[in-house]
Amino acid sequence: MTSVAVPSNQDEWRAALESLPSTPQKIPAFFFAHGSPALVYARGFSGRSDFEQYQGPNGPLANFLKDFGPTLLQKYNPKAVVVFSAHWETLGERLVTDYGDENPLLMDYYGFPQEFYQLKFKSRGDKQLAEQIVGLYKEAGQLARTTSKLEPRGSDGRGFEGPGLDHGVFVPFRLMFGEEFGIPIVEVSIDSSMTPEANWKLGRVVKSLREENVLVLAGGLPIHNLRDFSSFAPDTAQPIHHSFHKAILDALQVNNTQERKKALQDLPKHAGFRACNPREEHFVPLYVAAGAAEDEDLKILNGLYGIPTIAFGV
Template sequence: MSFPKTQSEWRTAFDSLPSTPEKIPAFFFGHGSPSLIAGQASNPVMLKAMGPEGDLANFLRDFGPALRAKYKPKGIVVFSAHWETIGVRHVTDYGDRNPLLMDYFGFEPYFYQQIFESKGDRALAERVVQLYKEAGKEAKLSSVHESRGWDGRTSPPRPGPGLDHGVFVPFKLMFGDKIDDVPIVQVSIENSDDPQQNWAVGKAVSKLREEGILILAGGLTIHNLRNLKQFAEQLASPDVQMFDQAITMAASKSELDDRKQSMFDLMKHNGFSQAHPSSEHFVPLYVAAGAGEEGGVQVLSAIYAAPTIAFGV
């Protein structure tokens, strides 16, 4: 089976998506790295894979306008690999201005001067909390007065509130430096290696798709900062290359039970541990799949390590 990898192919895939603003698909997308927004990276492999002129950056520049034109969303609910909580979903309630959380360290000053202007939406945030409670799950609003929780895998210099770089970096490419007509609310994912738990995180808010809300879950299907060669398809180990191919094949299965089991089995694949020393960048795939559980699936791009997949088409 062949999946879109070039600009002409992914633009054709956008065109083939049904225009269904009455039930918007949920999307997993490759959110990249801070290198997407500037031509600086400590490693040339990362710059080529995640740089501003690479395939992922070019895809994101096409992806945002296509989503807005196709679905005209009333709001965006976004999940990022960089915000994990245990048991309780945290939902941003930042009001008229979403602050940015520069949750990276050791970069040039340019990366800490970035701007992405957007607003929150109290009613949408409360609706998200309500849906989790209706699903028997705990959730709470998180305001600008609260610091974000950390999972111990990183050492950010300024913990605090805000949209993390797994949101504002790709959104800058998708929507420009400012989006003032579509509010953005971020929700935490579950800090767990159990794919079922993050599938449930997405499934609980699936009704939003019928309310004009775009659900996006960002991560990377390969994320190994201990071995940067795995980010380059030509340099990656054979097991990781096969793992990358297995992801789109599993997600594309037409029958729900088969798709679900095949996607869960991905975390047992021989290439998974080489691709992911920890699972937080992979499990957003399950959030999107859960949110779009019912319906078809369409791979919009099969960019190595950073595919984009529509669930509930």
């Protein structure tokens, strides 16, 4: 394994973003830290000042996302975005949004102040792309179908069951792209089996879209333990949390692609995995992005504790 520079501050992540190849003919796939509603308002997390400072509206994650989004548009000028989120999982069948002229928002969080339920993010779907993605999964031997605005996909904190892009999409996208985004967005569910290989295969299926000027993003948080909020910020995290974060970076830096795949898929065996992820849903999107660019090089764009972003296929 050859150690490479891991960006750990704004100057370094901006340099890493600037060094991304401008290749609209083959866009990298990205795993990104999608944060939480605290990216917009920290007020709902009173009493958790370290978390607010780190993952709140003025913290390094928010600042990174504000640099990340414009870079993606400048480098790749994508015709569409396909996004996988930790907050949408289905077992045995891929669901793909076909929401038409305006993507609704699913505010799938509860007990927050009213302003959290007044967030805006306007975007549209893409029927042709949604149907193409369904076709790709079917060709790969997987069950898949589209879902429309008429089909609820989960509980909304405003008091109803609804469809929509979940907060793992619209909250970071507001920072990345602004409150109105003219490029179509299609969301695809992750595999709730939570196995590394099953989610790796989800990414592999959409690999070809990268050569059709489609941006593939997979969002999660590799350290996500709501039972222990100290784990979310480096100053309060325990050594076991830091050890797992280092293990992620070490696995990403393995040069040989097959050895790297094994190192990544072995991460759930790490002694600190459960302390960081009581459940795997925020971790496995990493495998989706990796699968969409397997056997290719990667670049760590942001190596900050618990909130990394990686470009696969550079």
